[in-house]
Amino acid sequence: MTGFSSSLPTWLDDEQRVFRETVRTFARREIQPLAAEIDRTETFPRSVIDKMGQLGLFSLAIPEEFGGTDASVVTQCIALEELAYATPVASLIVSPSLVMSLVLRYAGGEPSARCLKRLGDPGVVAAVALSEPGAGSDSASISTRAERVAGGYILNGRKQWVTNGGIADVFCIFARTGSTEDRAHGITAFLVDSGAVGFTVAKLENKMGLRGSTTAECVLEQVYVSDENVVGEVGKGFGYVMRAFDVTRPMMAVVALGIAQAALDAALVYSTEREQFGKPIGEFQGMQFLLADMAIGLESARAITYEAARLADLDSPDTTFFASISKSYATDVAMSVTTDAVQVFGGYGYVNDFPVERMMRDAKIFQIFEGTNQIQRMIIGRQLGRWAREVNGS
Numbered sequence: 001m002t003g004f005s006s007s008l009p010t011w012l013d014d015e016q017r018v019f020r021e022t023v024r025t026f027a028r029r030e031i032q033p034l035a036a037e038i039d040r041t042e043t044f045p046r047s048v049i050d051k052m053g054q055l056g057l058f059s060l061a062i063p064e065e066f067g068g069t070d071a072s073v074v075t076q077c078i079a080l081e082e083l084a085y086a087t088p089v090a091s092l093i094v095s096p097s098l099v100m101s102l103v104l105r106y107a108g109g110e111p112s113a114r115c116l117k118r119l120g121d122p123g124v125v126a127a128v129a130l131s132e133p134g135a136g137s138d139s140a141s142i143s144t145r146a147e148r149v150a151g152g153y154i155l156n157g158r159k160q161w162v163t164n165g166g167i168a169d170v171f172c173i174f175a176r177t178g179s180t181e182d183r184a185h186g187i188t189a190f191l192v193d194s195g196a197v198g199f200t201v202a203k204l205e206n207k208m209g210l211r212g213s214t215t216a217e218c219v220l221e222q223v224y225v226s227d228e229n230v231v232g233e234v235g236k237g238f239g240y241v242m243r244a245f246d247v248t249r250p251m252m253a254v255v256a257l258g259i260a261q262a263a264l265d266a267a268l269v270y271s272t273e274r275e276q277f278g279k280p281i282g283e284f285q286g287m288q289f290l291l292a293d294m295a296i297g298l299e300s301a302r303a304i305t306y307e308a309a310r311l312a313d314l315d316s317p318d319t320t321f322f323a324s325i326s327k328s329y330a331t332d333v334a335m336s337v338t339t340d341a342v343q344v345f346g347g348y349g350y351v352n353d354f355p356v357e358r359m360m361r362d363a364k365i366f367q368i369f370e371g372t373n374q375i376q377r378m379i380i381g382r383q384l385g386r387w388a389r390e391v392n393g394s
């Protein structure tokens with residue numbers, strides 16, 4: 001199946017169009033045929049990770065001086081959406097590198113420069129560990145501690161839900177260097193290698209979807225991190241990662257849209273093939289309206305999401321607002337589109353002979369991570385309140 005191809009966004013330049021075609025061809029040829037097997041075996045082939053590395057997908061957010069391509073946020077979104085069409089697991093293996101590259105860029109300094117160069121090596125996989133068993137939406141309340149010792153820090157604590165936790169080479173770990181009352185201001189980012197003494201992957205989660213993506217619980221027991229591996233300024237780590245989320249939220253939105261596009265395409269094909277009452281089900285108006293609503297959601301979400309990515313590229317003051325709008329809207333649309341795709345397949349949608357049940361399972365998490373959609377609405381609502389007060393002069 002070649003797939004329905006959206007003309008949005010219309011304003012991509014020639015280079016971006018060529019890049020989209022390159023990643024699309026790669027993802028549909030090399031990854032899409034493996035998607036069901038990746039889900040079933042909960043394993044993503046190392047050989048494909050290496051090929052994604054050779055294509056430069058892990059180094060999109062790395063400056064050229066450190067061996068990356070310094071791609072725009074829009075270009076990064078293009079890559080992630082195309083990978084997600086094949087399977088969002090591929091996007092999720094790449095995306096922590098993009099988040100980490102941004103954190104390192106915002107932080108600056110020698111440790112960041114060294115790590116950026118390393119992340120540019122094909123095949124080096126990254127993980128970003130902020131969440132903890134007791135600190136999810138309220139991530140400023142983390143309790144992993146970093147105690148000052150001669151030449152560095154000793155880290156103790158437990159990190160939950162670490163994407164790539166089972167396969168990453170390098171982890172960006174957020175730990176408390178200040179007091180609990182300091183909240184966000186007492187958090188510092190540290191670079192920890194997967195083989196560091198005292199660092200263990202305690203558990204891999206058994207998930208509803210994204211089953212080929214490892215999500216780990218990581219334990220830190222007396223892990224020594226030298227000063228050369230402290231990212232940026234002490235106490236500023238939370239600020240770096242929150243700024244990165246403004247950029248990566250549209251990226252999670254496009255991954256959800258990639259899944260939804262694949263679900264719509266599968267539903268469209270099925271609607272022409274499956275016959276009931278003597279004709280293809282796609283000829284019934286009830287089906288056409290369902291498919292039309294899927295396309296309406298998908299295209300409007302894609303438009304706002306790429307606009308949010310462009311605002312991030314422009315470093316617009318509205319970046320945070322539109323990042324949250326795109327993340328919440330596109331991921332809600334993806335959940336609805338994938339659920340409707342199962343409906344189009346009827347009973348066959350509910351079994352794993354067809355891909356739509358997997359897509360529905362994969363879509364759900366996008367409403368939850370990178371800030372739940374309730375948290376996105378809090379951010380949007382707060383900004384609306386600020387503007388309302390400005391208008392009121394209060």
Ligand SMILES: Cc1cc2nc3c(=O)[nH]c(=O)nc-3n(C[C@H](O)[C@H](O)[C@H](O)COP(=O)(O)OP(=O)(O)OC[C@H]3O[C@@H](n4cnc5c(N)ncnc54)[C@H](O)[C@@H]3O)c2cc1C
Pocket residue numbers: 096128129130131135136137138160161162163164207210215365368369370371372373374375378
């Ligand atoms: C598969 C997967 C991968 C992940 N990858 C990573 C990763 O790589 N790195 C990382 O650091 N984290 C990661 N996470 C963690 C993810 O970001 C958190 O799960 C998410 O932030 C929500 O936190 P929580 O699960 O503790 O839910 P909670 O914060 O406990 O929320 C529970 C419910 O309460 C709601 N809620 C909470 N506070 C409010 C509020 N103020 N107003 C209204 N509603 C509220 C939430 O929206 C949610 O519906 C991942 C999670 C999963 C499941």
